[in-house]
Amino acid sequence: MSKGVLGTNVVTQVGIIVKNIEHTSQTFADFFGVEKPPANLTDTLDKAQTKYNGSPTEARAKLAFFDMGQIQIELIEPDENPSTWREYLDTHGEGVHHIAFVVKDMKGTVAKLESRNMPLIQKGEYTGGRYAYMDTFGDLKVILELLENDNGGGEGN
Amino acid sequence: MSKGVLGTNVVTQVGIIVKNIEHTSQTFADFFGVEKPPANLTDTLDKAQTKYNGSPTEARAKLAFFDMGQIQIELIEPDENPSTWREYLDTHGEGVHHIAFVVKDMKGTVAKLESRNMPLIQKGEYTGGRYAYMDTFGDLKVILELLENDNGGGEGN
Numbered sequence: 001m002s003k004g005v006l007g008t009n010v011v012t013q014v015g016i017i018v019k020n021i022e023h024t025s026q027t028f029a030d031f032f033g034v035e036k037p038p039a040n041l042t043d044t045l046d047k048a049q050t051k052y053n054g055s056p057t058e059a060r061a062k063l064a065f066f067d068m069g070q071i072q073i074e075l076i077e078p079d080e081n082p083s084t085w086r087e088y089l090d091t092h093g094e095g096v097h098h099i100a101f102v103v104k105d106m107k108g109t110v111a112k113l114e115s116r117n118m119p120l121i122q123k124g125e126y127t128g129g130r131y132a133y134m135d136t137f138g139d140l141k142v143i144l145e146l147l148e149n150d151n152g153g154g155e156g157n
Numbered sequence: 158m159s160k161g162v163l164g165t166n167v168v169t170q171v172g173i174i175v176k177n178i179e180h181t182s183q184t185f186a187d188f189f190g191v192e193k194p195p196a197n198l199t200d201t202l203d204k205a206q207t208k209y210n211g212s213p214t215e216a217r218a219k220l221a222f223f224d225m226g227q228i229q230i231e232l233i234e235p236d237e238n239p240s241t242w243r244e245y246l247d248t249h250g251e252g253v254h255h256i257a258f259v260v261k262d263m264k265g266t267v268a269k270l271e272s273r274n275m276p277l278i279q280k281g282e283y284t285g286g287r288y289a290y291m292d293t294f295g296d297l298k299v300i301l302e303l304l305e306n307d308n309g310g311g312e313g314n
Contacts, residue, residue, distance in 0.1 A: 034166060
């Protein structure tokens, strides 16, 4: 069933930028009474093919995922290289960076958003799928992340 | 089953502060292919018993709720009176203000958080329940809203 521009309105993830993922993951785990998940580093440029504002970037981030009911909370610790993660930390400080949706047609969905003046901010590959952050802030007051998984599932960056 | 400090880790809501709820609600509705929900004003002080930073406040807000999968997105347009909503808009601008959890024992849960140096920011009543915003930002990098509903359900401010 087609639902609006994305084909879905199901939020799968809330992404939070943090300075110190080990510390904040432990705090989350203690607070919510769950195990501390591993903090995994995103892939290097050759594999992740990360592009930020149209240019390749060496930027990587440490990611940790918490299952919080039907959504995940993703903690993200950026490195010093240029990325939407680093930019957010430098300009806003820690806090909620994006909400995520799993889409079926990444290329077509990115094109649809761009035609509505919601440009691509950053994109990259991860094992089993790819992501795109779209600049929807002016319209929706939050950045959207699109996730396309080769197996159709809900996990992702 | 007890899960951590809150007794739950199920996120039920993401709250976004906006300047113009009519405009942003229409944009959300168009984007996600759903009907524009009504924007309802919170109750007056006599009924809502709103307290912000320990003092009663006349503050009210217009609220609109979107069902986005298993969570709601709540749009919040504050009035000019002192509130966590107004403070957020004045200091951060528009954006994600909180994530919400439904709790069973509001009084006990607020006390537990306060004992962990997570003070109450604002609280109030709505038809069928009550809410409390807790200053968890330093630890969890996001404000938590606690919702207690007299019928045990998930709707709320």
